[in-house]
Amino acid sequence: QSVVTQAPSASGTPGQSVTITCSGSGSNIGVNHVNWHQQFPGTAPKLLIYDNDRRPSGVPDRFSGSKSGTSASLAISGLHSEDEAKYFCATWDVSLSAWVFGGGTDLTVL
Amino acid sequence: EVQLVESGGGLVQPGGSLRLSCVSSGFTFSSFEGHWLRQAPGKGLEWLSYITISGDRRDYAESVRGRFTISRDNTKNSLYLQVNTLRAEDTAVYYCVREGRFCSGGICPGAFDLWGQGTVVTVSS
Numbered sequence: 243q244s245v246v247t248q249a250p251s252a253s254g255t256p257g258q259s260v261t262i263t264c265s266g267s268g269s270n271i272g273v274n275h276v277n278w279h280q281q282f283p284g285t286a287p288k289l290l291i292y293d294n295d296r297r298p299s300g301v302p303d304r305f306s307g308s309k310s311g312t313s314a315s316l317a318i319s320g321l322h323s324e325d326e327a328k329y330f331c332a333t334w335d336v337s338l339s340a341w342v343f344g345g346g347t348d349l350t351v352l
Numbered sequence: 353e354v355q356l357v358e359s360g361g362g363l364v365q366p367g368g369s370l371r372l373s374c375v376s377s378g379f380t381f382s383s384f385e386g387h388w389l390r391q392a393p394g395k396g397l398e399w400l401s402y403i404t405i406s407g408d409r410r411d412y413a414e415s416v417r418g419r420f421t422i423s424r425d426n427t428k429n430s431l432y433l434q435v436n437t438l439r440a441e442d443t444a445v446y447y448c449v450r451e452g453r454f455c456s457g458g459i460c461p462g463a464f465d466l467w468g469q470g471t472v473v474t475v476s477s
Contacts, residue, residue, distance in 0.1 A: 244396065277463040279397075286447060286470055287397065292454055292463035330397055332464065340413050341387075341399035 245335060246270055248344035255352045259319040262347045264331030266312050270342055274334045276314035278307055281328045281346075290329070291316060318349075326351045354378035354466065356431075356448045361471030368438050368475070374431040374448030374468055382426040385451040387464065388433045390444035390473075398444075401433065402451070416442075438475045445470040 246266040254260040264276060278291035289298055291307035294314065306317045314333075318325055331344040360372040372388070388400045401412045401422040410422050421434040431448050452465035 275461045279464070286467035287464070288467070289452075289463055289465045292452075292465070293456075293461040296454065298465065332397070338414070339411065341389075341402075343397040343399070345396045 244343065244345045245338070246331060246333060246342050246344045248329075248331060248347045250345065251348045251350065253350040253352055254318075254321045256321050256323060258321050259317065260321060260349065262316045262318075262329050262331075262349070264314045264316075264333075264344045266314075266333065266342075268312060269337040270312075270333045270335040271309065271314055272312040273336060276307070276309050277332045278305075278314075278316045279330045279332060281330065283328075287330065321351050323351045325349060356450065356466060356468035358446065358448045358468040358471040361446060361473045363474045363476065364438055365477050366439060366475055369434070369436045370438070370473060372433040372435065372446055372448075372471055372473075374433075376429045376431070376450070379450075379466075381429040385462070386422070386424055386431040387449045387451055388420075388422060388431070389447045389449055389464070390442075391447070391470075392441070392444040395444075400446075403431070435473070438473070440475050443473060443475045445472050 275293045279287035280290045281287040294309040295307040304319045308315050328346045330346045335342045358374045387402045403410045403422045407424050419437045423432045447470045448468040449464045450466040451462045453460040
């Protein structure tokens with residue numbers, strides 16, 4: 243069981259906004275930055291958000307991140323059908339001395 | 353092209369060993385820390401191991417410590433993972449990953465900014 247948890251699924255219709263949340267603790271999200279990754283079936287993950295709220299070049303500004311306390315969120319506005327993917331949060335856990343990932347959230351664009 | 357390409361996966365019996373390799377291109381490999389992660393079928397991502405730029409420090413997840421060994425050869429732009437005493441639960445896609453540092457104001461948070469395509473390891477008799 244992951245020390246960082248995410249809802250297994252989320253959904254929205256094209257044009258809508260959706261938020262995916264990652265919940266952790268004082269040994270991980272509470273004291274370290276959070277990154278978000280996007281993964282399509284059969285492919286490697288791609289970095290979407292780093293350092294809580296920063297986007298690598300090439301990532302649309304429809305994607306945004308935030309962090310508060312021991313939780314972090316990924317918001318996607320103006321949903322596109324091509325946003326249908328699995329989204330993972332990642333952070334460093336000081337107690338485990340390991341990178342930890344949320345279990346992933348499957349986003350469905352209806 | 354900036355990329356990481358893994359190889360070395362395959363079908364192996366329980367208790368067996370493999371050496372996974374990862375060759376980089378398109379960037380200065382010796383300027384980045386390297387990691388191995390894996391993803392079991394239908395499961396989430398699991399961090400396994402990391403190695404510093406010079407190779408002088410390595411760290412492992414508890415689940416693989418003592419069985420897996422990470423190494424690198426900067427002259428060959430390559431990262432390796434020796435996996436020993438394999439178990440059924442080690443069956444997964446293994447990814448070679450670069451950790452990028454995004455410095456701002458003297459702080460350099462890391463992120464897995466480049467992934468290989470993965471190599472499949474199947475442990476079964």
